Amino acid sequence: MxxxxxxxxxxxxxxxxxxxxxxxxATVDATHDTWVREDSADSNRNGNDQMNARTDLDADDNDVILLRFPTTDIPAGVSGLSLNLYWQRSDSSSSNELKLYGLNETDTDETAWTESTVTYNNAPGLLPDGVDPATESGNGATFDEIQDLDVANLTLLVPGQGYGPQVLDEEYSFSSAALDAFVNADTNGEVTFLILRANESTSGNQARFWPKESGTAPNLSFVxxxxxxxxxxxxxxxxxxxxxxx
The missing domain is CATH 1.20.5 (Single alpha-helices involved in coiled-coils or other helix-helix interfaces)
Incomplete structure (x- = not known):
């Protein structure tokens, strides 16, 4: 018995x-999350009820999402990391792509920028030139130049990942071996990510996510x-x- x-x-x-x-x-929530836009390059977007990622080659609508996370609670050598966000709207559009960059520690603003002060003109990972995408496209600029990327201080973690349709409150995730390696290489206790459109968008077709103030914070998850x-x-x-x- x-x-x-x-x-x-x-x-x-x-x-x-x-x-x-x-x-x-386990999850680690973003401590800073916001977005910046080129057609209002000196404005701070914190406090909006959305975060937008968009590239419109026919206008000046470069929108970039910035996220900052602490890494002190993430174990060394972790694998299977996932960066998770939640859709702020529903949209039936498809055939769209997003790309994820990590901001290198060579950028002096990596742990200094804040969601309450960052703008397109001072955002880490960007080198604004004041020229709108439509003009740059007509001049034969590269996509990185059109998006004003500071490629010397960025690591491409996900080159282009499809999404669509957008479904309100549904989770959307990035994961890759490059993401794992980037977080494991961190030495200062914080990491910053940039999210951009990987293909041309129209004015009304941006990827739109909830910021943490909505109660649904972007997070890094791991086992x-x-x-x-x-x-x-x-x-x-x-x-x-x-x-x-x-």
Whole structure:
């Protein structure tokens, strides 16, 4: 009978562990999140109920999302990171793409910019030239030049990822080996990301996400290292043994 009790307790514990696996994922919320736009280059957009990413080659609508996260609670050598945001609107448009950049530590503003003061003209990772995308496109500028990217201080983490349609409140995620490597290489406790449109957009077809003030913060999620999961499994088995001994 005792063996039966032990077997039941152990199996129940392992079943609970299996059910808990999805909840083992940890998240780190953004401490700063906002967006900047080229056609209002000296304005600060913090306080808006949205964050926009857009590139319109027929006008001057370069919109860039900026996110900053602490890394102190992310284990060294982590893998399977996911950068998650949530759609602020519904839109049936498809065949769109976003790209994700990490701001290198060579940029002196990496840990200094704030959502309450950043503008298009002083945003880290950008080198605004005051020329609108339509003119630059007509002059044969590269897409990086049109988007005013400071490529020397940026690392491309996701070159172009599809989205659409946009569904209100649905999660949208970036993940890649390059994202894992970028976060693992951090040495100063914070990382900054830029999100841009990877293809031409029209004025009304921007990617629009909730900022953290909405109550749905952008976050970095990860699963704790295997040793933590193994420890939980061990504790489960110990509980089973304790039942057997009783």
């Amino acid at each position: 005792r063996r039966l009790h032990w077997a039941i307790a152990t199996c129940a514990g392992l079943a609970c562990l299996t059910l808990l696996q999805p909840s083992l994922a 704790p290292e295997p040793s933590s999961v193994a420890l939980l499994g061990l504790l489960t088995l110990v509980a089973g043994v304790a039942v057997r001994r009783r």
